[in-house]
Amino acid sequence: MKGLWQVFSTSLGLVAVFLCVPFMSRGAWLQAGLTLVLVAGWGLAVWRRSRLFNLVFACLAALIAHAAASPFPAIFPLTAFTLSLVAWDLSEFSVRLREYEIPPAAIRLIRSHLERVLAIAGIGLLLGNLALLLRLRLSFEVTILTGLLIFLGLAQIIRFLRSLSD
Amino acid sequence: MNRLVLLSLMIFGLLLLGLGTLKAEYLALAIPPVIFLLAGLAYSPETPQVYAQRSLSARRVTSGSPVTVKITLTNQGEALEQVWIADQLPPDLQKLDGAISMITSLKPGQSVSIEYVVRANRGVYRLPDLIAGVSDHLGLVNRSLPLGNAETISVLPDIHHIPGIPIYPQQTRGYPGTIPARVGGPGVTFFGVREYQMGDAWHQVNWHASARHLEEIYSNEFEQERAADIGLILDSRRESYLVTHEESMFEYAVVATASLAQAFLDDGNRVGLVQYGQYISWTFPGYGKVQRERILSALAQSAPGESLVDHLEHPPVRFFTPRSQVVLVSPLQSKDLDVLLNFRARGYALLVVSPNPVAFEVSHLPSVPAVQLAARVARLERTVLLRHLGQAGIRVLDWDVSIPFEQAVLTLRRGVARFSQRLQ
Numbered sequence: 110m111k112g113l114w115q116v117f118s119t120s121l122g123l124v125a126v127f128l129c130v131p132f133m134s135r136g137a138w139l140q141a142g143l144t145l146v147l148v149a150g151w152g153l154a155v156w157r158r159s160r161l162f163n164l165v166f167a168c169l170a171a172l173i174a175h176a177a178a179s180p181f182p183a184i185f186p187l188t189a190f191t192l193s194l195v196a197w198d199l200s201e202f203s204v205r206l207r208e209y210e211i212p213p214a215a216i217r218l219i220r221s222h223l224e225r226v227l228a229i230a231g232i233g234l235l236l237g238n239l240a241l242l243l244r245l246r247l248s249f250e251v252t253i254l255t256g257l258l259i260f261l262g263l264a265q266i267i268r269f270l271r272s273l274s275d
Numbered sequence: 276m277n278r279l280v281l282l283s284l285m286i287f288g289l290l291l292l293g294l295g296t297l298k299a300e301y302l303a304l305a306i307p308p309v310i311f312l313l314a315g316l317a318y319s320p321e322t323p324q325v326y327a328q329r330s331l332s333a334r335r336v337t338s339g340s341p342v343t344v345k346i347t348l349t350n351q352g353e354a355l356e357q358v359w360i361a362d363q364l365p366p367d368l369q370k371l372d373g374a375i376s377m378i379t380s381l382k383p384g385q386s387v388s389i390e391y392v393v394r395a396n397r398g399v400y401r402l403p404d405l406i407a408g409v410s411d412h413l414g415l416v417n418r419s420l421p422l423g424n425a426e427t428i429s430v431l432p433d434i435h436h437i438p439g440i441p442i443y444p445q446q447t448r449g450y451p452g453t454i455p456a457r458v459g460g461p462g463v464t465f466f467g468v469r470e471y472q473m474g475d476a477w478h479q480v481n482w483h484a485s486a487r488h489l490e491e492i493y494s495n496e497f498e499q500e501r502a503a504d505i506g507l508i509l510d511s512r513r514e515s516y517l518v519t520h521e522e523s524m525f526e527y528a529v530v531a532t533a534s535l536a537q538a539f540l541d542d543g544n545r546v547g548l549v550q551y552g553q554y555i556s557w558t559f560p561g562y563g564k565v566q567r568e569r570i571l572s573a574l575a576q577s578a579p580g581e582s583l584v585d586h587l588e589h590p591p592v593r594f595f596t597p598r599s600q601v602v603l604v605s606p607l608q609s610k611d612l613d614v615l616l617n618f619r620a621r622g623y624a625l626l627v628v629s630p631n632p633v634a635f636e637v638s639h640l641p642s643v644p645a646v647q648l649a650a651r652v653a654r655l656e657r658t659v660l661l662r663h664l665g666q667a668g669i670r671v672l673d674w675d676v677s678i679p680f681e682q683a684v685l686t687l688r689r690g691v692a693r694f695s696q697r698l699q
Contacts (some may be wrong), residue, residue: 163278167285170285173304174288174289174292174304177298177300177301177304178300183300186300186304187300187303190304190307190308191307194307194308194311198311198413198414201414202414205357205359205414206378208359208361208376208378209359209376209377209378210374210375210376210377210378210389211377211379212374212377212389217380218357218379221412222357222412225314225318226412226413229310232310233306233307233308233309233310233311234307236306237304237306238303240302240303240306241299241303244299252294256290256294260287260290263286263287263309263312266312266313266316267279267312269316270312270315270316270416271279271280
């Protein structure tokens with residue numbers, strides 16, 4: 110559990126850093142303060158075993174989207190969003206772990222979870238950065254068609270996953 | 276909120292924002308959650324084949340005895356990233372040791388177990404069906420798997436081994452037992468003298484009586500001892516019992532009923548049980564160990580209830596064999612007097628075991644003059660009630676529950692001895 114907490118608190122701290130830096134550089138003190146409040150609230154929610162962190166995560170995502178619109182390098186909000194995804198996942202995982210007993214033989218569960226989440230986050234961050242570097246010139250029709258296909262594909266995946274879930 | 280829904284809303288929101296504003300940053304932001312979503316798809320458990328088995332060290336125990344519960348979870352399908360299971364304990368079941376829940380990952384064919392120890396007071400406790408949860412690594416796809424295996428733990432009342440209680444029903448059964456049958460024959464207690472009959476043993480001959488008659492020889496006759504029908508009635512009306520923070524008088528009544536049932540059955544009698552509570556519930560008369568188990572099971576489930584009508588006014592007389600022995604376990608209310616007199620008038624031999632509510636309540640109250648005065652009045656009322664019962668030929672054991680039941684029962688035996696001495 111110690112390693113889990115370390116990764117969770119580090120990722121949450123880095124979210125605060127990667128969001129506050131662009132806000133403070135623009136003198137947007139309100140947004141920076143709001144970021145710190147949300148991060149603190151998130152930590153508190155997880156500590157109190159409350160699932161309110163989902164709401165905090167949604168608010169933080171909106172703040173990140175707001176930060177992405179600023180002229181500051183997009184790598185900051187992208188990294189903050191990826192790290193907030195990691196923190197969001199670990200929050201759920203830690204709350205669940207505290208609801209149940211972990212047999213001694215299942216300690217590797219935490220380690221493998223951390224490895225997998227960090228790997229997925231790393232891939233997401235890498236692909237996001239690649240996407241930022243990539244510049245494509247698409248016609249309006251192709252853009253609409255691609256967007257539609259992405260929407261439909263994602264909708265199918267989500268529908269399938271929801272059918273699997275309760 | 277469902278994690279999958281939240282993630283989907285974010286992805287679609289960012290895509291729409293990116294397409295709407297033609298800003299690549301929003302589209303780039305949508306990539307990490309899409310990767311999370313795809314990972315959830317890749318690692319989601321398709322058809323988990325998990326089986327659970329719950330085993331108990333005992334299903335029927337006495338009050339306070341520990342029961343070990345073991346739950347074994349076996350994965351007979353593909354590897355599962357996260358599996359969790361939690362046993363739902365009834366609130367009155369006290370966990371002494373071990374874990375009642377578990378979260379783990381399971382390889383194909385792997386089994387894991389949890390074990391815990393519980394203890395409870397008298398009652399029947401149902402452990403519901405086991406439900407396991409299965410999820411992918413990211414917790415996006417959660418599944419509940421109902422696994423069955425509901426179990427019941429019956430915690431039987433304590434039984435005090437009490438000495439034989441002297442009872443004298445007018446009617447006995449044809450089988451040998453320990454109850455004086457008011458009929459001459461083989462036995463131990465002297466019953467009378469009759470004319471010698473062929474087959475009488477020489478040591479049976481009453482030489483004193485025979486010496487007074489020249490022609491006849493007389494034999495001693497002994498009282499036969501037979502089994503009897505005994506109907507136990509447990510008063511389960513809530514209004515009859517006092518409850519304090521620590522204990523309820525009803526528990527004492529249940530213990531007394533269980534102990535009486537055990538003692539009467541051990542003596543070879545046919546015993547039945549009727550409980551007057553919210554409803555009338557009965558255990559039909561029977562003999563032996565099986566009947567003892569039936570009665571103890573019924574007592575394990577017994578709880579005081581609010582009666583819709585005063586059932587005691589309508590005794591199920593068909594349940595009790597005519598002129599048999601009836602034993603009522605009740606703290607007694609003043610309105611019960613007429614009912615008990617009615618029972619007696621029908622020819623039943625009635626014994627009332629009455630846990631004393633006055634002594635019980637006084638022991639839990641401060642010793643101030645007002646309480647002492649109230650206790651004195653209540654005692655007088657109770658004495659009058661018990662005296663009325665005694666005058667009607669109903670034997671009463673006024674049991675102060677601070678005294679062990681087996682000790683209290685001895686007063687019944689002493690009372691019978693004094694009664695016999697007076698007769699001689």
